[in-house]
Amino acid sequence: MNWIILVIAGLFETTFAFCLGKAKQATGTDTYLWYGGFLVALFISMALLLKAIQTLPIGTAYAVWTGIGAVGTVLVGILVFKEPVHFWRMFFISTLIASIIGLKAVSSH
Template sequence: MGLMGAWGLLVLSGLLDVAWAVSVKQADGYSKVGWSVLSLILLGLFIYALGRALQMLPLSTAYAVWTGIGAVGSVVAGILFFGEAVDAARLAWIAVTLAGMIGLKLTSR
């Protein structure tokens, strides 16, 4: 796997993490079997993809970018799927998080 493949796996892992968070929310305390099973599958997939990406990428940058994808993605999912608040402050902090992720990616070796 090359460096671009590793970054692709990292992004995929971050998106799977967001899907996992949504499925955990939908599982309602793991009381809904279908959503619960899906959440466990997504958990395994995002951990696998993250582990593979970390074979090539520096831990400090990769983990920060991965958590940023999860954080921003979870805010967006909350807004889109669960009617969570959208306001200027939340959007500004999303922008700050994205800027930090881009900065870390651009300065990683």
């Protein structure tokens, strides 16, 4: 169950990065709304990470959490913010995904 919580925490990490990107593009009151979304997503992500590490090893949980956030943020950057896509970028994202899966596979929990 805590692995599911950890994945959700990683998705909220992607959400808070998305909110920062949208806040950068916004003007006026919308900027503050996106920053508010950032704070809410940050709080939820951290709370879920704290819950997950009650039974998961901290090193593995933190690496998986940041990895999910990093992969998710790159994908959001490509799909939403039209960041460039090229072979090497996708290659290294693929190795990051493989590393996350590997950490889960060798974890004793």
